[in-house]
Amino acid sequence: MRVSFAGGGSDLPGVARDGGGRVVGAAIDVRVRVVVEPFDRGWVRMESASRGPARPAGGPGAAAPQVVTRRRAEPARDDVAFRLIEATLSATGVDDGVALRVETEMSPGAGLGGSASVAVAALFALRASVGDAAAPEELAREAVALERERLGNACGAQDQVFAAFGGLLDLTFDARGCSGVRPLPVGCPDLVPALSAGLLLVDTDVRRVSGEILDRMEVGSASDAKGALVAAAGEVARGFELGSLALVLSGMRRGAAAKMRLSGAASALALSLQERLDGLGVEVLRICGAGGGGHVLVWAPAERHARILDALGPRVVRRPSLGAPGVRLEPA
Structure with a gap:
């Protein structure tokens, strides 16, 4: 499966039609x-x-x-x-x-x-x-x-x-x-481990059909946000190329804010989670996929994770490995 760092939503056909879209992300080890x-x-x-x-x-x-x-x-x-x-x-x-x-x-x-x-x-x-x-x-x-x-x-x-x-x-x-399709060049070998170390995938315990969420989203609102989504993806890509974790996180925050504006209903659970984690040192909090449930991606330095996990209570939290291989055959 995958997480996107920035640009998600700009790949929708009604949005990408006018000027194109861009997404930067990674396959993860959820199989x-x-x-x-x-x-x-x-x-x-x-x-x-x-x-x-x-x-x-x-x-x-x-x-x-x-x-x-x-x-x-x-x-x-x-x-x-x-x-x-x-x-x-x-x-x-x-x-x-x-x-x-x-x-x-x-x-x-x-x-x-x-x-x-x-x-x-x-x-x-x-x-x-x-x-x-x-x-x-x-x-x-x-x-x-x-x-x-x-x-x-x-x-x-x-x-x-x-x-x-x-x-x-x-x-x-x-x-x-x-x-x-361009493999992301990574300017510093320590960048991906550092990014992975801070990532938490928080399960909202709500499952939904993404197509139904997207059907309710106005194409106009997504198109209005597309410039910010694409710019955020570009910033994240530059951060990878330069080996700058700070620039990657800046682009992720920019993309997260743009995506939150797409749909209040789809963002409600993420906003509630944001309030719960306020003051605990979370640097990025973004919707995964279409929103409305599923998972929320959280990034914070690893030394802050204990307090964040305490605040989340019994929710299932995953620590994904980034850059998993694509589809392949395995021995029976």
């Missing part, structure tokens, strides 16, 4: 695993399971696996749990005598690009099962088309690129999707 195996001819079996750490009472913890077995000739499932899996089977033509299992380390709606990661991993695994190698840029394009055109989801195009390529990336966008 999706897809297993494809032979099954009885004439049948399709699908399984979806999420797992993760123990949750507070009532929180969205690991759920029991959902399993569907159907004849190939029967209509595809249209429920939320299987629509995306069904679309990958149809898009690849690997839809007879196949079992596909999706395992995620995060329940859906976490704001970290999980659905795009599932799409990329499933497309990659299904194509690999019939000897069809796909390049990262092809996988990302196909995954975006799958969500936008086949499923009618409102979505940007950054998540699919981070899932396919991995690493630390500087991405540009136009109305068609991602128009440029």
